[in-house]
Amino acid sequence: MPRTTPPWSSSAPDRRRVMAAGLATLGAGAVSLLSPRGSAAATVALRKLAADKGLLYGTTIAAAQITGDRPFIDLVRQEAGLVVAENEMKWQVMNRGTPGDDEYGPADTVATFAAANSLVLRGHNLLWYYRTPDWFFDLPDRAEQERAVLDHIEQLAGRYRGRIHSWDVINEPIEPKDGRPDGLRTAVFLETLGPEYLDLAYHAARDADPKARLVVNEYDVELDAPEQETRRVALLHLLERMRGSGTPVDAVGIQAHLTAVGGPPFSAPLLRRFLAEIAGLGLTIQITELDVTDENAPADVAVRDSLVADTYRRFLDAALDEPAVKMVVTWGLSDRHSWIVRHETYQAKWRTDDAASRPLPFDADLEAKPAFEAIVRAFEHAPARTAG
Numbered sequence: 001m002p003r004t005t006p007p008w009s010s011s012a013p014d015r016r017r018v019m020a021a022g023l024a025t026l027g028a029g030a031v032s033l034l035s036p037r038g039s040a041a042a043t044v045a046l047r048k049l050a051a052d053k054g055l056l057y058g059t060t061i062a063a064a065q066i067t068g069d070r071p072f073i074d075l076v077r078q079e080a081g082l083v084v085a086e087n088e089m090k091w092q093v094m095n096r097g098t099p100g101d102d103e104y105g106p107a108d109t110v111a112t113f114a115a116a117n118s119l120v121l122r123g124h125n126l127l128w129y130y131r132t133p134d135w136f137f138d139l140p141d142r143a144e145q146e147r148a149v150l151d152h153i154e155q156l157a158g159r160y161r162g163r164i165h166s167w168d169v170i171n172e173p174i175e176p177k178d179g180r181p182d183g184l185r186t187a188v189f190l191e192t193l194g195p196e197y198l199d200l201a202y203h204a205a206r207d208a209d210p211k212a213r214l215v216v217n218e219y220d221v222e223l224d225a226p227e228q229e230t231r232r233v234a235l236l237h238l239l240e241r242m243r244g245s246g247t248p249v250d251a252v253g254i255q256a257h258l259t260a261v262g263g264p265p266f267s268a269p270l271l272r273r274f275l276a277e278i279a280g281l282g283l284t285i286q287i288t289e290l291d292v293t294d295e296n297a298p299a300d301v302a303v304r305d306s307l308v309a310d311t312y313r314r315f316l317d318a319a320l321d322e323p324a325v326k327m328v329v330t331w332g333l334s335d336r337h338s339w340i341v342r343h344e345t346y347q348a349k350w351r352t353d354d355a356a357s358r359p360l361p362f363d364a365d366l367e368a369k370p371a372f373e374a375i376v377r378a379f380e381h382a383p384a385r386t387a388g
């Protein structure tokens with residue numbers, strides 16, 4: 001069941017006390033976040049703090065939010081310098097059931113909104129094994145699959161040519177559990193097209209939209225766990241191969257779906273080292289899907305929010321030390337619209353009590369949370385870099 005209204009009912013003064021507790025740690029000179037709803041965030045718009053350091057800050061958005069949730073959209077306009085369609089540009093979501101029959105309405109709504117508000121637009125995504133139309137699996141041979149992939153990239157990237165800052169060309173190409181020595185995911189495209197599908201897709205994307213930065217977007221590569229190390233190694237090898245063979249790739253997307261309590265350990269030196277290795281390949285880095293689940297955190301909102309905020313802070317403080325990191329996107333802006341709160345995560349990420357998760361910088365009432373403060377502080381502390 002989607003839950004858009006959180007069951008906790010803490011009053012506004014209670015929430016402000018939470019914010020005050022957080023502020024106490026900010027120290028002299030910190031920007032006050034205690035003003036009433038809306039104005040606090042206006043004082044310290046994330047997009048502005050990010051831009052001051054050469055960073056782009058953005059959030060997911062959905063066409064239905066643009067047409068149906070004005071207060072939320074006002075908050076997006078206030079805080080974000082970039083938007084990305086959470087689902088509307090995914091092949092399976094756009095496709096009506098037969099090859100080439102795609103519905104562009106919702107994706108156009110997002111693209112038009114971005115242009116009308118001078119927001120940078122990310123493209124997510126051109127190919128993702130998990131959101132590939134059903135008919136693709138029935139295509140009889142390699143030639144037809146190749147044609148379908150090329151047509152799709154040409155049509156989708158071509159439609160928004162010149163309007164997309166970065167495309168996630170292949171989303172999540174790594175899966176060491178599939179058992180290949182190169183760590184590549186076998187499903188769906190590699191099975192018939194072979195590993196060359198990557199080269200094919202990135203060249204097609206470059207041809208369709210020469211100015212878009214082309215990204216490899218991957219998950220579970222941020223933390224200090226053996227299985228994540230295996231994924232990091234496979235990703236770095238893939239990037240080396242792509243660079244070596246002239247496959248056009250410009251950036252790596254680090255999804256960063258984090259967990260406040262009970263997840264794999266975080267190591268700042270390890271993350272810094274990994275990001276430096278990516279930068280050493282001449283690539284820029286984008287934090288593409290940052291959010292923090294709180295399934296193992298206590299129900300108490302203040303405690304929970306502080307644990308979530310601390311997770312944002314530790315991750316961003318380390319990540320933003322790397323000057324090749326040019327972008328931070330949170331996977332949503334408010335708990336009102338989060339895939340975690342909507343229970344679109346694995347069940348293991350759901351809270352087992354009745355409390356709704358609180359994974360994003362603003363709560364479901366669009367009030368800034370300690371996670372917002374943590375991002376503010378991380379942007380303030382980040383070294384300046386050239387934009388990219």
Ligand code: G3I
Pocket residue numbers: 086087090131171219255289339342344
């Ligand atoms: O729109 C339908 C709605 O009509 C229906 O009533 C409802 C019933 O379940 O489903 C709705 O569709 C859901 C859709 O999100 C929109 O909310 C789908 O079931 C659900 O599977 C889908 O989940 C999305 C998921 O990707 C799979 O595409 C999440 O919103 C989205 O946040 C998530 O995003 C992914 C990134 O693309 C890639 N990286 C991981 C990230 C999180 O999984």
